[in-house]
Amino acid sequence: MATAKRSYYIPKEIREDAKREISYRYGSVSKWAETLDLNYNYLTQVLNGLAPCSGNYAISLAKEGLIPADKAKVSK
Numbered sequence: 001m002a003t004a005k006r007s008y009y010i011p012k013e014i015r016e017d018a019k020r021e022i023s024y025r026y027g028s029v030s031k032w033a034e035t036l037d038l039n040y041n042y043l044t045q046v047l048n049g050l051a052p053c054s055g056n057y058a059i060s061l062a063k064e065g066l067i068p069a070d071k072a073k074v075s076k
Contacts, residue, residue, distance in 0.1 A: 007054030010046065010067060018066040019047050025064075036060050 010018070019029060026032040029047065033040040038056060045051035053061065053071070061067045 007052035007058070008071060009049055010053050010061075012049065014067060015047050015049055018061060018064075021066060022064070 022029050022032045026035065029044065030040050032038075033043045036056075038060060042051060043057060046053045046057050053067065058067065058071055062069045062071060
């Protein structure tokens, strides 16, 4: 049986905090996306609540402590 992908939409409060924290730490969301080789357009959709957060995006946000680690398979 195939396992379902784990994805979810990030709540608005967490999204706003994540955008602010990424900008503070890295200067901008685009610099952070470039550093981690993430698609900037999809990342902005995730951070604006238009796309679900899953895969590398969820892992990267969880490693930064921006979303709960149980939302992504992360070992700290």
